[in-house]
Amino acid sequence: MAAAPAKTRPVAESQPKPVEKTIAPAPAAPSLATPGAPIARAPAPAVARPAAPVKAKPVAAGPKPGFKLNEFIVYPAHGVGQITGVEIQEVAGFSLELFVVSFIKDKMILKVPTSKVVNVGMRKLAEAAIVDKALQTLSGRARVKRTMWSRRAQEYEAKINSGDLVTIAEVVRDLYRSDTQPEQSYSERQLYEAALDRMAREIAAVRKLIDSESLKLIESFLLKGPRRGPKADGDVGDDSGDEADVDRAA
Structure with a gap:
């Protein structure tokens, strides 16, 4: 009796493994994996926190x-x-x-x-010697440049904001007007008071005075200065760069 032919078992075809792709940085994109395969989940995005206030x-x-x-x-x-x-x-x-x-x-x-x-x-604060020099500056002869007032005003303002006590004293001296002199203009008065206030406060702090005492001290040195004629300021509008000595009227 002839042997029965051997039966050949069909070989199962190998199934390709699913390929996982991670596309960064877009975790929300649809997965390209084979259906039924586990889906890799992207980590949740970090929550932005407000910056801490400056402490x-x-x-x-x-x-x-x-x-x-x-x-x-x-x-x-x-x-x-x-x-x-x-x-x-x-x-x-x-x-x-x-x-x-x-x-x-x-x-x-x-x-x-x-x-x-x-x-x-x-x-x-200025040393005592600088304070003495500033007070002596008040008693000196006023120096007024023969230039337009707008230019002089800028120079005065720069001197006031220089922080130098002697330089500020020069502004007080040059803009001071006695009772017998023509009144200051509004802008002159503003600059004079600003310079006077800066000077009085520093002298008060150095010599441990109250403001009113410091102002009286400054005025006493201003009154010691040379006389200034009432028409000394008739140079407004002259553009020459010269300086003029101005006397104070008693």
């Missing part, structure tokens, strides 16, 4: 290079102020050390980076 941290009281807590100083654009504290502010990951300067009369607080005090012209 000012008070620093323990202690001497700082050149300046001390509660010390009176002069800031050129504002005059005499007092250091009331030192703070650290965190800005963009960096720590910034600041002097907190209070201008009580102006009801203003100014924060000055400790690394910028030299650049902005912040300084200590």
Whole structure:
């Protein structure tokens, strides 16, 4: 009897494995995997958080290079102020050390980076010798340039904001008018009062006077100056760059 032919088992075809593709950074795109295969889930996007506010941290009281807590100083654009504290502010990951300067009369607080005090012209109060020189400057002969008033006004304003006590005294001297002289114009008066206020505050702080006493001291030196004629200011409008000595009328 002939042997039965061997039966050949059909070989199962190998199924291709599903291919997973991750497309970054677009997790929401539809998956290209074969149906039925597990789907790789992309991690949930991070939730944006609001930036933390800038915080000012008070620093323990202690001497700082050149300046001390509660010390009176002069800031050129504002005059005499007092250091009331030192703070650290965190800005963009960096720590910034600041002097907190209070201008009580102006009801203003100014924060000055400790690394910028030299650049902005912040300084200590004038020494006694500088105060004496400034007072003596008041008794000198007024020097008025024979230029247009608008140009002189700019120069006076620059001198006031220089922060130099002797230079400010020059403005007070040049714009001072006695009772027998013609009245100042509005702009002259504004500049004179600004210079007088800056000078009086610093002298009061140095000599430990009240403002009224400082003003009387300044006036006493102004009255010692040479006389100024009533027509000395008739040079307005002359564009020559010369300076004129102006006498004060008694």
